[in-house]
Amino acid sequence: MGGKGSPLTYEKSLTIEICGSSGDRALAAGEILIKTLSDIGYHVISFDAYPAEIRGFGKTVAHMRAGREFMLSLSRKVDILISLSDRYAIEQLRNLNDEGVVLFDNRPNNVVYEDLPHDADQTEAHRLGPGVYTEKEGWKTPTKDDVSIAGHLGPGMYLYGIPLYQLSQKTTNESRSRNIVVLGAVAALFNVPEKEFINNLTAKLGKKDKSIESIIAAFEEGRRYVIENIVKLDPYSFEKLSVDRKSYRLMDGNKAVAQAAIDMGCKLYAGYPITPATKIMEILSDELPRHGGVVVQTEDEISAIGHVTGAGFAGVRAMTATSGPGFCLMTEFIGYNVMSENPIVVVDSQRGGPATGLPTKTEQSDLNHALFAGNGDTPRIVVAPTSAKECYQWTAEAFYLAEKYQTPVIVLMDLFLSLSVRNVSLDPIPDYKKGGNKFPTQEDMKLYLRQKITDDGVSPRALPGLENGYQAVSGLEQNEYGTPVYDELSHTRMTEKRFRKIQTALENDVPLPQRIGVSGRVKVGVISWGSTTGAVMDALDSILKQGKSVAMLKVIVINPLREKEIQAFFDDCEKVLVPELNYEGQFANWLSMHFQKKLYRYNKVAARPITHDEIEEEINRLLEE
Amino acid sequence: MAKKALKYVIIGDGHAGNSAAETLRRGSPDADIAIISAKPTHYFDHSMLASFLLDKKDITSLYLYPYTWYKEHTIRLRLNQTVIRVDPGKHELMLAHNERMHYDRLLVASGAKPKLPESLSRYKGLLTMFTDAVDAMKLRERLGKLKHVTMVGGDCIGLHLAGSMLKLGKSITCILNEYSFWPLEYDTSVKDKLIEGLKKKHIEVLADDITTEIVKEGTGLTVMTKNGKIIKTDLAFLTSGMIPNIDFLDGSGIDVQTGILVDEYMHTSAQDVWAAGECATVYYPELKDYRQSTGEVNAKMLGNISARNMLDEKKAVSLAEPGKITIGGEDFITYGWKGFSIDV
Structure with missing residues (x-):
């Protein structure tokens, strides 16, 4: 050579x-x-x-x-x-x-x-299949066939x-x-x-x-x-680098989610196979039994979330993972767990939709569903990690938040995050996050009220086996005892309570969105969510090196939103770009429900992730406009 | 009904092939034109060698045309792809990677390759060929370590190379004999003039001598000659002339002698096949005889004429203006080379 x-x-x-x-x-x-x-x-x-x-x-x-x-x-x-x-x-x-x-x-x-001219119909050439030449038979199939x-x-x-x-x-x-x-x-x-x-x-x-x-x-x-x-002749070459990456592990988002479930003490995983979430079940079916847990492959997604709901009532940490079509089937149980104030963790790894859609292609088009699915007023926490590392961190966080606030937490991934492999260094989960349940005090147990109205909206949750911790649960509206009621006052107070605890979560447990780039006033700001954030960060890295006036805000917790900080970011930005992998601009729409700022949308349904160079082009376009 | 655009295939990415491609594109804007070359890089103009070695220019800046030119002219440049067979009856080429390629009209412009004398065939691995951009890049990589080089033969490429080496302060030995002097006639008057010219440039000349043995010693070589001369050298260039590169035409039925025989319209004995450049032996009406084509002037001109005939123009060849090579104040007339001087 x-x-x-x-x-x-x-x-x-x-x-x-x-x-x-x-x-x-x-x-x-x-x-x-x-x-x-x-x-x-x-x-x-x-x-x-x-x-x-x-x-x-x-x-x-x-x-x-x-x-x-x-x-x-x-x-x-x-x-x-x-x-x-x-x-x-x-x-x-x-x-x-x-x-x-x-x-x-x-x-x-x-x-x-057979080589074809520049303008040849490649699709047609492919359809016909390859020509084959053998010494004995010569040309066996049509000649204008492949390239x-x-x-x-x-x-x-x-x-x-x-x-x-x-x-x-x-x-x-x-x-x-x-x-x-x-x-x-x-x-x-x-x-x-x-x-x-x-x-x-x-x-x-x-x-x-x-x-x-x-x-x-x-x-x-x-x-x-x-x-x-x-x-x-080409200039490309690698070399062995003298860096220590011993703490790094090669993993995709699915593996990170599964690892977090194990590390958080999840004891039941129930699910029905679906691309791209199946691998979570495959990993856990190997690993969970070794950690005292169980994996159940259910007959469908309704049953899967039903199993997880039951585990929640039994005081067992549980999770299910699915994709858009499966998440549709789970909708009824989302509302049920909101009403019964039961902690469940649901992972939705988005793929191209609607319906069966594009099973092996990535998209960020389940956001509306994750935020709003269900009848009635159904507040829930929705988180969207942006990398494999965060898939680990925020799945762990989802268990913590679900248990602490007794509510469904939806972890919104996508096919790209699920299946893209990266070398990551995982941060250990703090011990206090491994048990978030608000147990009743002795005083509470004198007259146990499962749905007790509290200032923070969170009621004490007795787990099965706790003396006098009887409780009745259902999908019906209830009073503090858990008894079904349908009066105006009870429904109002309970609805307020369910929303109040999400507000408490916001104040106590939702971190500030990370701002990156130029501080203060900028010409273009980018606000991003989910896997597109990676492309934005890489694009920003390149643009900042050129000394341009840009910044970004990374939002992981989609509901509840850190409105004050987002508003402050918007105030700093002349223009705000919202890139996402869906047609409607679902995140942009969500932001528009909360803020008055004009948003520049960048939407793609390309059946592939948005790349950093595309974002860079768009930012530059806005800078030059 | 509109006439279907033809598919022109050119084997060879040198002066002849590129000149033809340019003419074809000008004459037939819709035609499908492809140039196939076995070389891994685009054609490198030898006249730019000194500039490449001395000025450390990027090799791409010395290409005949920049790559963008091919895009702009919709000419497919297929490098690193070797034609192994031509079937004029079926109007097909077979490439080494098992691709079969159709053509309507074919130009063979595959050039020439260094001639390896039989007696030196076992030393092939120790001799340095100098034919393309890769060779130039390899040479530049080694340049700092070279003090002395040997030219096994005295062909025009070697003399040109010697000129570049002189500018870089290298000492040179040139082994000359009648079999390794190309493309000039090796008669006494030319020989004496050449020896005198080379000596004026402080090049050691071993005239009427033949290389008999080459031995690798450490990072260098020892070259031995029939007359008993022993030369310690860093590099031995094979500069004993060129022979047409036409092995792939075996079995094609196309008439060849030294090169591919073409008439005054550059047409070969096969229908819809033309040949140009150093692979062609051309019939010149002025001479009423064939002459082996050499040098870039001929290549460029014959490539252009071939293309015009491929476009159905009836254009006959004529002899090119002679070129002049200047060495040590001595001038040599060549037919086909545009001429150069190693004195400046």
Whole structure:
């Protein structure tokens, strides 16, 4: 390997995509690569795209970003595209930088491609399927059918051909190890240390793959091929960084939620499988029994929230997790738990909707539902973490708040947060957060009133087994004893009480929204929620380095809102931008219900996360307007 | 009904190929034009070498056209892709990565590659070729450590390279013989003039001598010659002339001798296939004979003429104006090179 092969240090972050058809194991390769980059000291974030249907074909893309500096979002532009399936990877070329790198299989298995003109209908070409050439039979299928990625690169892009199929066959007697061969090529081409790669290969495949030696041989073969045959010309390179990331763990939002549930003493998880929340149940079904807990896969989401509700009455910490369609089914129980003042934690990992919608695509369009779902006046706490780290922190907080304020707490994630992997360092949960229940005093127990009217709105909550702690619960309006009543005074007082405790939560337990950027007056301020916040923070980081007058406010607790602080931020901003991944501008609408400020909305329903460069463009546009 | 735009494919990303692409685009705005090159980088103009080595310019600034030019002109530049077979009957190319590519009209402008004398074939790994931008980049990386270089042969590329090396203060030995002097005729008068010119520039000349052995020693090389000369050197460049790069035409049925035989319209023996540049042996009506094409002047001109004929113009070739190479105050006439001087 010659040319610019000496290890250069790429100062900016690099975005890499591995694209293949289902069965090409592109995602497995991505998982190993991202872990290796994390192990050598890079901050990483990854997010995979795969088809909604469970089947053996369709496009899969492992998308990852790695850099020396902390980052929270993905880049729209890709620097390195690795093709395990040209027919799908060609579509990804539109995101490749003008000087991006493409690695492709230059000896595919007898598949011969017909190159197409610039304006050819790619969809039609894909529909017809690949042409196949064999020595005996010649052309077997129509010729104008598929394309090679080699014919579609922009003029300044770098193309490296590696005989993935041949090398895979040579080392493992099968073509399925092309993903491993290409990792070897990546190691050599971009100076990723071999040792860490092999450690991760062994960790990932060693347990279930008896032929780990041949897998490592496939990796080595890819590496050797590049060293001996490729002239490196591109400027991209990694190196082992001398930083200590021992306290960092590679995890996605789902894993963070599951870990928080375990650490908070959750003893019951009930759920029904649904993308993208299923993994929470999968992790807990392994882990919770080891911690004295139980996982129940229920017949549907109504039953799941019913189980969690029952656990709450029994004094057991419990949680369910779902996505939009499942959350719709749970709506009735949200109101029921508001009325019966029962602590439950519900995680809604949003995906494209409405209805079944886009099962494997991210969106932030359940906010209205999370805030308002249910009949009657149904106050609840809604939190929206913005990163995997916060998924851990705010799921733990959700248990605490639910128990302390005896109310449903909804943790609003999204598919991107659920499934994107990052290396994070988790902050330990303070001990006092692990038990928030307001137990009745001895005085209270002289005449136990489950729904006692209090100044802070929170009634003492006796757990089963406490002497004289009898209580009746239902979905009916009640008096302080818990007896059903329907009179004006009782309903008014109880409704006020249910809203009052949310106000108490606001005063005592909702942290100030974090302001980042220029203090005082600014030309553009951004207020953000959920996973889009990461993109805003990365964009702001870049813009602030240019000395521009911008700031942002990160809002995690969506209800109740820290109105005073948000108003102060609005007062400082000439223009306020609200970016979010939904069509209506649901957060902007929520803010408009509380504030008079004119908001500049930036809405996308792109079936992918908003990227930092898109936000940066929009901020700059507003600055120049 | 509108006439369907043709698909033009050009094999080769040098002066001939790019000149043809430019002419084709001008003459046929809607045509599909693709340039295929086995080189991993875009064509690097050798005349810019000294500037690249001395001024440490970015290689991309020395490309024939910037990449944006290809975008603007909707010309597909397919680098790092090797054509392994041409089937004129089916109007198809086969590429090394198993891609089959259709063309309506094909220009072969695949240039030439360094000629490796049989006697030196076992030392191939020790000899440095100098043909493209990658070679230039590699050379620049090593430049600081080089004190002495050897030119195994005295072709024009080598002489030009020697000029750049002189400017960088390197000492040079040049091994000359009749088989390694290209593209000039190696007659006595030329030889004597050349030796005199090179010596004036303080280049050691081993005339009428042949390299017999090359041995690697530490980071350098020892080069031995038939006349018993032993040269300790840091790098040995293979500069013994070029031969047309046309191996992929084996079995295509296209007539070749030294290069691809083309008539005065640059057309080959196969329908819808033209050839230009250093891969072509061209029939010149003025000479009533064929002449092997060499140098960038010829390449550019013949590429342009080929393209005009591919566009159905009937344009015949004519001899290019001769160029002049100046070495140590001595002038040499070439046909095809635009000329250079290593004196300034």
